[in-house]
Amino acid sequence: MSHAYRAVGWNPQKKRYDLAILLGVLTYLGAFVGVGAALEPGATAESLMIRGAGTLALVLLHVILCIGPLCRFDTRFLPLLYNRRHLGVVMFVLALAHGGLATLLYHTASAVNPIVSVLAGGGGWSSLADFPFQPLGFAALLILALMATTSHDFWLAQLTPPVWKALHMLVYAAYALVIAHVALGVLAAEASPVLAGMLGVGVLTVGALHLAAATRESRTDARLQRATRPAGDAPGAPGLDATGSVTAGMVDVAALAELVEGEGHAALVAGERVAVFLHDGKVSAVSGVCQHQNGPLAEGRVIDGCITCPWHGYQYEPETGCSPPPFDERIPTFRVAVRGGRVFVASVPLPAGTRVEPARMPA
Numbered sequence: 001m002s003h004a005y006r007a008v009g010w011n012p013q014k015k016r017y018d019l020a021i022l023l024g025v026l027t028y029l030g031a032f033v034g035v036g037a038a039l040e041p042g043a044t045a046e047s048l049m050i051r052g053a054g055t056l057a058l059v060l061l062h063v064i065l066c067i068g069p070l071c072r073f074d075t076r077f078l079p080l081l082y083n084r085r086h087l088g089v090v091m092f093v094l095a096l097a098h099g100g101l102a103t104l105l106y107h108t109a110s111a112v113n114p115i116v117s118v119l120a121g122g123g124g125w126s127s128l129a130d131f132p133f134q135p136l137g138f139a140a141l142l143i144l145a146l147m148a149t150t151s152h153d154f155w156l157a158q159l160t161p162p163v164w165k166a167l168h169m170l171v172y173a174a175y176a177l178v179i180a181h182v183a184l185g186v187l188a189a190e191a192s193p194v195l196a197g198m199l200g201v202g203v204l205t206v207g208a209l210h211l212a213a214a215t216r217e218s219r220t221d222a223r224l225q226r227a228t229r230p231a232g233d234a235p236g237a238p239g240l241d242a243t244g245s246v247t248a249g250m251v252d253v254a255a256l257a258e259l260v261e262g263e264g265h266a267a268l269v270a271g272e273r274v275a276v277f278l279h280d281g282k283v284s285a286v287s288g289v290c291q292h293q294n295g296p297l298a299e300g301r302v303i304d305g306c307i308t309c310p311w312h313g314y315q316y317e318p319e320t321g322c323s324p325p326p327f328d329e330r331i332p333t334f335r336v337a338v339r340g341g342r343v344f345v346a347s348v349p350l351p352a353g354t355r356v357e358p359a360r361m362p363a
């Protein structure tokens with residue numbers, strides 16, 4: 001967003017990742033076709049390509065789904081998150097190649113429309129005919145297509161972040177469809193237990209990581225909840241009104257000594273995550289949820305005078321919650337007060353982008 005931080009752009013770091021992904025994809029496909037041809041001399045190059053692209057799309061889908069929870073545990077995974085959308089588009093291209101080639105190869109021989117043939121469940125697959133697994137793959141592909149085409153920030157801005165986020169949560173529906181596609185179709189006919197074992201490990205890994213991350217998040221919320229209390233209970237509670245009396249609706253979120261210059265401090269106010277920042281001797285509070293993809297702003301830092309999201313670098317001015325020009329993202333702000341060595345935040349947020357005078361450190 002600033003000159004130093006360019007969100008989701010084609011910077012050198014992203015180009016290196018894209019190159020690594022491309023090399024990885026080519027190596028995998030080459031190895032799959034080569035090893036497959038050696039092990040199964042009867043298999044055609046097309047059928048090996050179909051299986052290679054399908055399995056790699058499945059592996060990448062697992063990687064994509066694991067990145068979010070992994071970042072909750074270790075910030076060293078953040079570079080993967082930074083590049084996740086490119087990985088998603090690559091996964092879609094592979095799934096499209098797999099589905100498109102399978103449709104061409106297995107559904108164009110008869111007079112029936114190929115899409116109708118796919119939706120009919122895979123005509124011509126005598127041993128798998130009982131399992132309508134191909135429509136499941138088709139439905140997954142439609143969802144992945146919707147996600148890949150709306151993955152650019154242009155669509156994020158057009159659709160608004162909550163709608164975009166809801167749309168992209170459909171990845172879990174696509175995942176369930178793909179798992180059913182593979183489990184019901186291919187595994188039913190597969191003699192070797194290798195693919196079934198790998199699929200089981202993949203599903204368990206994705207499930208366990210999500211469960212562990214959700215547990216950790218709710219523990220964090222509970223801890224933050226314990227760390228806040230109504231302002232009226234606190235010694236030296238703030239009076240933000242002109243008379244200096246205690247204003248109802250402020251909560252005590254932290255000791256001033258806990259704040260570190262330029263770093264965020266997480267708080268839970270009325271059930272919502274809030275990010276409190278100490279910068280240049282002034283304390284500000286904004287929503288703890290990034291407008292971009294709900295990144296944790298309290299884990300960010302102040303860079304070039306702006307709160308910078310740790311996930312993709314979106315930036316917001318501490319006093320206004322607005323992104324610096326030419327960007328126009330806005331997040332809610334909160335009134336803040338510092339009294340008796342404690343930091344107080346209003347329990348009701350102000351509309352996104354509202355300027356709030358930061359609380360000054362006592363002299």
Ligand code: HEM
Pocket residue numbers: 047050051052054055056057058061095098099100102103106118134136137138139140141144178181182186
């Ligand atoms: C129009 C959509 C789709 C069609 C027509 C389709 C068709 C097929 C067919 C015919 C097979 C059996 C291939 C074989 O054993 O030789 C297959 C297997 C498979 N498909 Fe799909 N598929 C579609 C979508 C997807 C999607 C979206 C994914 C994953 C993102 C996927 C992942 C797989 C995997 C992992 C296999 C197992 C490959 C193997 O046996 O090694 N498919 N699919």
Ligand code: FES
Pocket residue numbers: 007290291292293294295296309310311312313314
């Ligand atoms: S910049 Fe992407 S979530 Fe904040």
